[in-house]
Amino acid sequence: MKIFSQQHIFGYSWEQVSSANWKKYPNEMSTHVIAVDVLRREIDPETNILKTERLLTCKQAVPRWLLTLVGGQEVSYVREVSEVDLKKRTLVLRSVNLTMNNLLFVYETVMYKPDPTNPTFATVFNQEAQITAFGSFKRLCNKIEEWSVDRFQSNASLGRAGFESVLNKVTNTVHEGESVLEIMTERVKEGVFLKNKAV
Amino acid sequence: MSASFAPQCTEKKKSYDNCFNEWYNEKFLKGVATVNECEDTWREYEECVQSALAEKGIKKMLDQAEKEAPFKKNGVLTGSEEVSFTKDSKN
Numbered sequence: 001m002k003i004f005s006q007q008h009i010f011g012y013s014w015e016q017v018s019s020a021n022w023k024k025y026p027n028e029m030s031t032h033v034i035a036v037d038v039l040r041r042e043i044d045p046e047t048n049i050l051k052t053e054r055l056l057t058c059k060q061a062v063p064r065w066l067l068t069l070v071g072g073q074e075v076s077y078v079r080e081v082s083e084v085d086l087k088k089r090t091l092v093l094r095s096v097n098l099t100m101n102n103l104l105f106v107y108e109t110v111m112y113k114p115d116p117t118n119p120t121f122a123t124v125f126n127q128e129a130q131i132t133a134f135g136s137f138k139r140l141c142n143k144i145e146e147w148s149v150d151r152f153q154s155n156a157s158l159g160r161a162g163f164e165s166v167l168n169k170v171t172n173t174v175h176e177g178e179s180v181l182e183i184m185t186e187r188v189k190e191g192v193f194l195k196n197k198a199v
Numbered sequence: 200m201s202a203s204f205a206p207q208c209t210e211k212k213k214s215y216d217n218c219f220n221e222w223y224n225e226k227f228l229k230g231v232a233t234v235n236e237c238e239d240t241w242r243e244y245e246e247c248v249q250s251a252l253a254e255k256g257i258k259k260m261l262d263q264a265e266k267e268a269p270f271k272k273n274g275v276l277t278g279s280e281e282v283s284f285t286k287d288s289k290n
Contacts, residue, residue: 015228018228019223019224022216022219022220023200026201026202035202035204036201036202037204037205037208037212038219039248040270041219043233043234045234048230048232050227050235053274055204055252055257075204077260079264080274081270081273092273094273094274094275095274096264096268096274096276098257098260098263107268107276107279109282111284126284130279
């Protein structure tokens with residue numbers, strides 16, 4: 001298993017970031033996410049925590065050598081469970097891939113919370129992904145895990161720039177209707193604190 | 200607004216999303232919401248999406264994921280250490 005983690009601070013309030021989270025897709029930076037569906041949504045009457053289950057549909061983005069080995073699929077699916085805790089001001093999202101998980105299993109946890117040094121105007125983004133490749137051949141598994149690391153890194157600067165620009169748009173037009181708000185970007189993948197642990 | 204994976208559900212999803220996003224910004228974030236107020240649009244969208252999930256065989260995969268990372272437990276993967284992000288204060 002390999003673990004990736006990173007952190008970033010956005011110069012927007014937690015409320016702005018959490019609101020933008022629901023309007024991320026589609027956007028020009030993450031064209032691989034082609035659909036987002038809400039499967040379940042509950043608000044806890046006691047804690048007021050809002051829980052949501054979503055299905056993300058992605059165009060497959062695996063290298064050709066891997067597709068040759070495992071057989072290609074047009075789309076892949078990711079299931080995400082999130083909780084918004086207004087009292088603690090946290091948004092936590094946990095995701096797993098539903099397809100090809102006999103080969104590669106990715107469990108991702110993301111948390112957004114106010115920046116302790118600037119809680120009104122800045123939000124800390126934390127991400128950790130645990131990536132496990134399964135198979136009989138150790139060298140192949142290592143190669144798949146390495147490829148997954150590369151994917152995280154290559155998405156980095158693009159994702160960050162996109163999220164910043166979208167937050168800017170959302171913030172400036174929050175009362176002007178949905179059209180601009182639709183432009184949201186992919187979960188940020190800039191490797192600020194990239195940790196690469198082979199287990 | 201993002202599309203549904205099932206094209207026939209996209210319009211219903213848009214109606215629901217519009218309702219939800221307004222509720223989220225105007226009620227939930229302001230701390231005055233106790234119930235989700237988008238029941239009508241939700242029911243239509245949910246019905247559409249659930250039947251499409253079964254049709255396309257995605258339901259089975261979701262059921263498996265639910266076993267491994269239950270909604271009740273906020274999607275925390277069973278047997279996995281919960282990520283706490285304790286070392287998250289920067290600089």
